[in-house]
Amino acid sequence: MIFRKGIGRMLCQALIIILAQAAVFALAGAQALGAADLFVIVPRELLYLIPRGNSVELINLATRISYFVSCLALVIFGALSLAKDSADGRMEFLLVRPFTRMEIFFSRMALGLITVVISCAALFGLWYLTAYLVLPEITAVEIRDILYFSLRAMGIKAMFWTVSFMWSSMCRIRTSAVCASLICFFGTYTLGVFPHINEVLSIASYMSPFHFAFEMALEWIRPTIAGAIAAISLAAGIVAFRRGQFYEL
Amino acid sequence: MSVIEATDLSKYYGKTIGIVKASFAVEEGEVWAMLGPQMSGKSTVLRLICGLIRPTYGSYSLFNISHCFDNRQIKKHIGFAPSHPCGYGELKVRDYLLFSARCYGIKRRGTSIEDAIDRDCYYLRLDQKQRIENLSFSSRKKAAIIASLIHKPRLAMLDEPTLGMDSFDREKILELMREYSNDGTTIVYTTRNVYDCREFSTHTAMMSDGIFIGGGRTEDIAVLRTLHVTVSADERNSELAEELGIRNYTVSDRYISFSFTGYPDELIAILGRYSIKTIKIDEPSTESIVASAAASKGVAV
Numbered sequence: 001m002i003f004r005k006g007i008g009r010m011l012c013q014a015l016i017i018i019l020a021q022a023a024v025f026a027l028a029g030a031q032a033l034g035a036a037d038l039f040v041i042v043p044r045e046l047l048y049l050i051p052r053g054n055s056v057e058l059i060n061l062a063t064r065i066s067y068f069v070s071c072l073a074l075v076i077f078g079a080l081s082l083a084k085d086s087a088d089g090r091m092e093f094l095l096v097r098p099f100t101r102m103e104i105f106f107s108r109m110a111l112g113l114i115t116v117v118i119s120c121a122a123l124f125g126l127w128y129l130t131a132y133l134v135l136p137e138i139t140a141v142e143i144r145d146i147l148y149f150s151l152r153a154m155g156i157k158a159m160f161w162t163v164s165f166m167w168s169s170m171c172r173i174r175t176s177a178v179c180a181s182l183i184c185f186f187g188t189y190t191l192g193v194f195p196h197i198n199e200v201l202s203i204a205s206y207m208s209p210f211h212f213a214f215e216m217a218l219e220w221i222r223p224t225i226a227g228a229i230a231a232i233s234l235a236a237g238i239v240a241f242r243r244g245q246f247y248e249l
Numbered sequence: 250m251s252v253i254e255a256t257d258l259s260k261y262y263g264k265t266i267g268i269v270k271a272s273f274a275v276e277e278g279e280v281w282a283m284l285g286p287q288m289s290g291k292s293t294v295l296r297l298i299c300g301l302i303r304p305t306y307g308s309y310s311l312f313n314i315s316h317c318f319d320n321r322q323i324k325k326h327i328g329f330a331p332s333h334p335c336g337y338g339e340l341k342v343r344d345y346l347l348f349s350a351r352c353y354g355i356k357r358r359g360t361s362i363e364d365a366i367d368r369d370c371y372y373l374r375l376d377q378k379q380r381i382e383n384l385s386f387s388s389r390k391k392a393a394i395i396a397s398l399i400h401k402p403r404l405a406m407l408d409e410p411t412l413g414m415d416s417f418d419r420e421k422i423l424e425l426m427r428e429y430s431n432d433g434t435t436i437v438y439t440t441r442n443v444y445d446c447r448e449f450s451t452h453t454a455m456m457s458d459g460i461f462i463g464g465g466r467t468e469d470i471a472v473l474r475t476l477h478v479t480v481s482a483d484e485r486n487s488e489l490a491e492e493l494g495i496r497n498y499t500v501s502d503r504y505i506s507f508s509f510t511g512y513p514d515e516l517i518a519i520l521g522r523y524s525i526k527t528i529k530i531d532e533p534s535t536e537s538i539v540a541s542a543a544a545s546k547g548v549a550v
Contacts, residue, residue: 001351001352005348085336088335088336088338089331089333089334089335089336090336090337091336092301092331092336093336093337093349094352095300095301096299096300096301096324096327096328096329097324097349097352097353098321098322098324098325098352098353098354099321099324099352100319100321101319242319243303245301245302245303246296246301246302247262247293247296247301247302
């Protein structure tokens with residue numbers, strides 16, 4: 001019942017993410033095809049910053065920007081999922097009806113994770129579509145690589161979403177939940193700075209979403225850390241939501 | 250059968266007191282009013298019982314089941330209307346009420362739920378085609394009250410159902426609650442209005458600063474029948490005061506003001522023996538009633 005009621009909102013969120021990603025790929029594709037001037041809404045000065053002629057680089061850049069934008073959107077949506085309901089009185093409505101707190105928690109979580117999957121599928125789909133139009137010589141190896149990247153991105157996005165969801169279950173004020181989630185999100189980007197300070201700290205960079213190039217031998221580190229963070233966040237979220245006090249604000 | 254049984258129920262919000270050691274029992278079919286001024290802990294009691302908050306100390310049972318926090322089976326038999334309802338503003342009133350009924354497992358087809366919605370909305374003058382977000386505070390409150398009663402719960406808890414209503418709507422809401430009560434729903438509601446208690450509830454509990462001052466059958470609580478009377482009996486004011494047995498009264502010019510605790514017909518019978526030029530009868534404030542009750546019971550609030 002709660003799941004069904006939330007499908008509309010989930011589809012809206014997924015649509016926003018897909019449109020944002022599509023806009024990035026459309027711009028990259030147009031630039032690669034030399035038709036970026038058609039995008040009158042983008043300042044021309046900005047277009048000159050994007051490399052011309054190198055389509056592979058362009059698509060790589062678009063993939064990363066698209067990944068960042070979708071991550072950011074998921075973090076915000078994750079932070080709002082329970083906090084918004086608590087703030088606008090929906091949670092109170094649901095809690096006094098025959099639903100347990102865990103039912104509410106997991107139905108919201110399931111909807112969020114479906115959004116994560118949709119956003120990653122869209123990332124892959126948009127990349128493939130753009131590459132098909134711009135790079136006719138695309139190889140199966142490259143497709144496999146980007147599919148692998150999308151799956152890896154899904155894990156990281158799921159982790160970020162779970163952390164935001166934890167904040168959402170802890171905070172009853174939307175702004176607090178969003179701010180805490182964004183601090184965590186952008187905090188991980190700063191981890192990429194550590195290897196420059198000290199090589200021993202290079203492991204920290206594995207949690208930075210912008211750190212793509214690393215040794216295949218250490219491939220297991222990122223999913224392990226992400227999985228651990230997601231599990232801890234989930235446990236903390238469950239505890240916070242079960243103990244949540246819904247008094248009048 | 251005991252519907253609610255609370256023992257030493259206490260709730261603290263950090264260092265702020267919500268309620269302190271509240272013990273009470275509500276039997277099936279009773280209508281309980283929690284009377285008290287603002288910030289007296291009335292809403293806290295309801296929120297504790299319907300599982301929105303956890304008690305700091307003490308325990309309570311619902312329908313003789315002690316582990317009732319977040320219990321889905323118990324929630325099926327409860328209806329709760331908050332004092333400031335919100336949420337699902339994008340829904341129209343009818344969809345909101347149908348959604349609420351569906352939450353309790355009531356299917357739309359083959360049931361009388363639509364008839365019940367039509368009846369209650371018509372009765373409370375609520376436009377079903379309006380979106381919740383476009384409604385006034387009192388209309389939103391009416392929608393929340395109907396949503397909490399529409400599935401005919403065994404226990405309905407209404408937080409200040411008549412707050413912000415005009416006298417016509419107040420009567421209608423009390424009448425609707427009475428109807429559901431006659432159908433077997435036990436009602437517990439909070440109010441700041443003595444009139445609501447006196448006219449509608451079978452039992453009243455008085456609260457102030459989180460302390461349960463006392464409770465019992467409404468008709469047995471004499472302090473609820475207090476009236477502030479101002480009369481002018483010309484030269485016989487002192488004589489009238491003496492007959493009424495009033496010690497604390499004030500005389501200004503030709504008027505005598507006093508608090509009368511008793512049934513109105515007793516007052517009328519006495520006043521009938523005097524030539525009354527003017528009379529003014531006021532309801533005492535909730536604060537003064539609770540303070541008198543606390544003083545008579547020796548409770549410091």
